[in-house]
Amino acid sequence: MLFLRRLVQMALILLGVAAITFVLLYALPADPARMIAGRSATAQTVANIRRELGLDQSLPVQFWSYLSNLLQGNLGRSYAQKTEVATLIMARLPATLTLMFSGIVVEVMLGLTLGTIAAVRRGGFVDRLVMMASFVGVSAPQFVVALLLLYVFAATLGWFPMSGYGTFSHVVLPAATLGVLGAGWYARMVRSAMIDVLNQDYVRTARAKGLSSRRITFRHALPNAVLPVIAMIGIDIGQFMGGVVVVEAVYGWPGIGQLAWQAIQQVDIPIIMGVTLTSALAIILGNLVADLIAPVIDPRIRTR
Amino acid sequence: MRVMKELLRQPVALFGILIVLTVVIAALAAPMIAPFDPDNQMFDGLSLEGAPLPPGGPFLLGTDTLGRDLFSRLLYGARTSLIIGLVANGVAVTIGLFVGIVAGYVRGFFGTLLMRFTDLMMAFPALLLAIVLAALLRPSLWIVAMVIALVNWVQVARIVYTETRGLVERDFIMAERSLGAGHGRILFLHILPHLMPTAIVWGTLGIATTVLLEATLSFLGIGVQPPQPSWGNIIFESQSYFQAAPWLVFFPGAIILLTALSFNLVGDALRDILDPTQRGRG
């Protein structure tokens, strides 16, 4: 029952996103029919194109037809390419998902490692260093770091290809860019979760009894950090969708970010709608995961 | 004042505050410190072949692709970035506070509706929304600030909502209510002050995010209008020169990093101080 309610809420949110985006795009001064018609078109051609695309109809009518198509699973056709939007998105989605997944893997691995070290050596120099590093990561402008990594590791040292998609070595630099910058959040979360445990009485007792530090760290403290990390991943997925635009641009990664960017330049409304809805879906799903895990971590949080 | 003392005691926070102060002073004093007019495209600012000059001579940090002094532009850029940071963040926090408090206090149908709306806004891919809005409106300093604010208020609202919910349940509020205190009084005299720490913390942390977001938007070409310099659009204009003229990317990038970092450090330290439950958890 609860699940059904969640589902309905999700659907309503998606509907809201669709409506707001549609209205925003409709209100733009830029004219998609003009963009398609190009510069040498006669007024008649432009008018014809506008009619063919249904752009001469009122906003509610246009939105209604978009919606009815959407409910049948049809995201429409790109204005500029005439290709189905679903085809374009599906062609590029795997690349973005790969990037997202790899980025998260790097973030989590790095975050777990750094956070554990910091928690174990709490208060010491290493702790401060790690925390500082995590702040730096979070504060750095993505595009500068991406350019830097590209220049140093790909262009100058030649360890990795400069752009492209397909093999493991292609994914290293983009994933590293995302991962290094985002690891900070995870590191801090892991650290605080572990410190929570390490402060507990039963841990002190265990230590007094002679249990090795390592055993305590790995068998008791670390598992405590897993759930918050998973919750964080949920939220992260949502952030990623927007954040990959820059990384995809710098590394020439054939993902949705590039698709969205080009579509915005060309005022290709169906594609913009499609990408926005896809991203919104990802965010909602990610939040859902995080929300479902939250009560498990902290029973004090009442489920709404 | 206790806050100030506590803050100054932590070396990391101290470092952050120093940087923040330096940036703010530099921004305020830009007209006095800047050796050149930031918009002046100087004939001598380019080499004979038309390439930007590296740091040295009269140009402390070099020149950009139009022959303008980088140091002066960075100084004025600080103004732009800080203004946007303050304005955007201020607006975001205000909206977030308002929505969060009302939703948390009122509860019931209206409250749930507000939070659902917040969820809706949260479901928007933030950067995409910012790109669409900024690319398709007429970007100016204020539009950019508004766009960033529209994207950032949601986080604040969520946190404020949760806190308000918690506060409302507390005994002293119920006591006030039973004494007959009106809603306004409760909201302003009791709830709002408790939320101030949260607002301050998020406000400070938010500046870092807005500086970064503004830089990213400018990098994508949809930020502050030229010739007005912002740290982001300096990099935008010079991005393909990162091999030929790395100072044009490195210096602005480093400044963005330092500024965002400092605000983050200060905000985090503030959180440690103002919210005891968070202390020691880093």
Add this chain to the structure above:
Amino acid sequence: MFKRWLRNTTVATMVAIAPVGTMSAMAQGAPQQGGDIVVTYKDDITTLDPAIGYDWVNWSMIKSLYSRLMDYEPGTPNPVPSLAESFEVAPDGLTYTFKLRKGVKFSNGREVVASDVKYSIERAVDPETQGPGAGFFGAINGFEDVTGGKSTTLSGIETPDAGTVVFELSRPDATFLHVLAINFASVVPKEAVEAAGGDFGKSPVGSGTFTLKEWTIGQRLVFEKNPAYYVKNVPHIDKFTVEVGQEPLVALLRLQKGEVDIAGDGIPPAKFLEIKNSPDGAQIIVDGAQLHTGYITLNTKMKPFDNVKVRQALNMAVNKERVARILNGRATPANQPLPPLMPGYDKSFTGYAYDVAKAKALLAEAGFADGFETVLYSTNTDPQPRIAQAIQQDLAAIGVKAEIRALAQANVIAAGGTEGEAPMIWSGGMAWIADFPDASNFYGPILGCAGAVQGGWNWSWYCNKDLDARAVAADSMSDPAKAAERTATWGKVFTDIMADAPWVPVINERRVVAKSLRMGGADNIYIDPTRVINYDAIFVKQ
């Protein structure tokens, strides 16, 4: 002698001409056969449907995928028969009869016949196709009915037999042969279009020099040579792979390493000097003129630009040499609307020289001794905002304070086409490049009265009825004997426009392409005025 005769006529007699291929052999160096090459672009290829495709990137590919009745000699603006073996034009200029080559096959195996030609052009004009090129065929009988939605067939195209196509025009059109050589006139097979279910662009079938073997959206396209092409030894390369999503800077770095053969987006300004000065620079850089003019439009319907003195003053205020320098010398200052390569260009015309004092004086004469404030629009892709800033500084020197609005291209276009909205627009990034090498193409949409409408491209809203009349007269001179006179008439139209100065012509930008050391061929096939990159003519040095 032979070449000049060809160039100056719009052909009145039957011309049986040697296949296009041997023409390229007459150019420099003997091309060798074979080789696979890699081409890179930043933007994804939108479509390969000839009725729809209209951008820089897909223009060359569409040219090579399909064949058309007419085509151009490689690297020149001279139209010659291609799919047509021969043609003749009636003396009144209203009937064109084409005889098709025999034995030309589509890549699906079927032979190309006259009905395919008719179908393809009707498709390009049909509103349902949403093609940008419909207007080019305006002279064909029945055009109004089709664009008006009253009919789906053009009465002006007849196919008396499988090898003959006859065009009946409603008026003499001196550009008609160019129109039949433009991409929109490419021949496509009806069954393939219908089988593609609305997206023929992603699964193209043509009868050109190459066929599309593979398309991985967002990543790469692979084109393979058509071994059965009707001209021997054309094309020269076996295969070319187009990789998309590549940053120009990265593409260049890869080119220097030998991974990429042609960097389609050219050389970013940052690398230009470095490459130019490198030992291989001369061979890597291909620098060629295009039919391009970059200009500032002055909105003649908005004050104070309705005053011709103000417009003239602005013409004298812009330091065009400096703009050329910002582009690393890849542009030359312009003083008239037509680019140097265009027939009709007047070499002796001097236009308005850069003279700040005189500009200020003129402004004072017009009543603006203290200058005025205005707005300058530009697109937001580098280097356009920088050029706009350079112009802004020049204008400030004579007292004109211009605020810059650097917007997305779609917004600038929308602003330009709205009456009373955009006082000045720097056309960089959207500058006019001719669809085909004829002066009339530089007039209608951008300087003619027909373009000065809501949503039009005549952003200076300039409408001179007298010049319009002269333009129409020039275009109906389709008699080849009058070709020289026609060119001269056009030339005069444009230089006369400069007296009114609705524009500030700033630069003629050259196109720069980077090719790897193993690529051979003259420069003008890498910057072909009608094809952009001429995939048919390039070859690999073995």
